[in-house]
Amino acid sequence: MEDPWTGDAFNPACPTRTVLDRVGDRWTVLIIEALAAGPLRFGQLRERVGAITPKVLTASLRSLQRDGLIDRTAYAEVPPRVEYALTDLGLSLRTPVAALRTWAEQNVAAIVAHRTRDLDEAQGIGHV
Amino acid sequence: MEDPWTGDAFNPACPTRTVLDRVGDRWTVLIIEALAAGPLRFGQLRERVGAITPKVLTASLRSLQRDGLIDRTAYAEVPPRVEYALTDLGLSLRTPVAALRTWAEQNVAAIVAHRTRDLDEAQGIGHV
DNA sequence: CGGAATCCCGTGCGATACTG
DNA sequence: CAGTATCGCACGGGATTCCG
Numbered sequence: 460m461e462d463p464w465t466g467d468a469f470n471p472a473c474p475t476r477t478v479l480d481r482v483g484d485r486w487t488v489l490i491i492e493a494l495a496a497g498p499l500r501f502g503q504l505r506e507r508v509g510a511i512t513p514k515v516l517t518a519s520l521r522s523l524q525r526d527g528l529i530d531r532t533a534y535a536e537v538p539p540r541v542e543y544a545l546t547d548l549g550l551s552l553r554t555p556v557a558a559l560r561t562w563a564e565q566n567v568a569a570i571v572a573h574r575t576r577d578l579d580e581a582q583g584i585g586h587v
Numbered sequence: 588m589e590d591p592w593t594g595d596a597f598n599p600a601c602p603t604r605t606v607l608d609r610v611g612d613r614w615t616v617l618i619i620e621a622l623a624a625g626p627l628r629f630g631q632l633r634e635r636v637g638a639i640t641p642k643v644l645t646a647s648l649r650s651l652q653r654d655g656l657i658d659r660t661a662y663a664e665v666p667p668r669v670e671y672a673l674t675d676l677g678l679s680l681r682t683p684v685a686a687l688r689t690w691a692e693q694n695v696a697a698i699v700a701h702r703t704r705d706l707d708e709a710q711g712i713g714h715v
Numbered sequence: 716c717g718g719a720a721t722c723c724c725g726t727g728c729g730a731t732a733c734t735g
Numbered sequence: 736c737a738g739t740a741t742c743g744c745a746c747g748g749g750a751t752t753c754c755g
Contacts, residue, residue, distance in 0.1 A: 466695040475692050479617075482691070511729095513738060538737085548697055563606040563607050563610065564603050570606055570654045571602050630716070
């Protein structure tokens with residue numbers, strides 16, 4: 460139990476896949492990256508992530524919390540204030556997730572170009 | 588055009604998000620990792636990835652091909668032989684994706700434990 | 716062997732509106 | 736401010752069957 464058991468992503472029965480699915484969630488990367496710089500409030504998070512509805516943001520945060528990646532702290536004030544912060548586990552996710560985002564940002568042009576080219580070919584452009 | 592333009596994942600209008608979605612696909616990580624060691628045939632890929640139906644594997648491969656991450660080579664033989672290999676772009680994805688898989692495999696235990704604990708609390712276990 | 720075709724279902728996600 | 740409540744739907748993905 461205490462010896463850090465390691466999963467196998469290629470084993471269909473291994474829950475490692477569910478962990479990959481979690482990272483694969485549409486908002487996980489953005490939320491982790493947003494919180495990487497420090498705790499944020501709900502509204503701040505909403506602005507930073509951009510184009511996410513409150514419902515979905517709430518659901519994503521609950522899910523991340525459930526997996527132990529973030530902590531939620533509610534302050535009994537008026538008006539209400541709630542802060543979200545990465546846990547140690549969440550902090551450990553910053554590195555791989557940042558690498559992923561960097562890769563995405565650097566290669567988005569190439570990928571979009573490829574998609575467009577394929578579309579053009581499908582439409583017959585280039586060999587008329 | 589030729590200066591490597593960099594995206595911004597936090598900009599909702601930036602296609603970088605679609606790139607993140609691609610990596611977030613349930614099978615992308617496994618397929619990239621499987622091909623990281625070298626080209627594989629359809630059937631081999633199926634075995635290696637595990638528990639993926641032909642239809643979904645085909646769809647995933649087409650999608651990856653469309654984004655320029657893998658190449659498909661069909662040999663006109665009997666029986667048919669088709670090989671899939673990473674492109675240069677796909678090769679560049681190995682590093683971040685490997686980091687992600689490693690993280691998932693190393694932290695799956697902690698995450699599952701967290702999920703279970705929350706479930707238990709929801710059922711009242713631990714404070715009866 | 717490497718798919719394609721068809722049927723089908725859960726659910727992630729979005730839009731809108733309301734509340735403690 | 737920080738959510739909840741409802742509605743709705745596209746669609747990713749699975750099971751099954753058949754084809755060149």
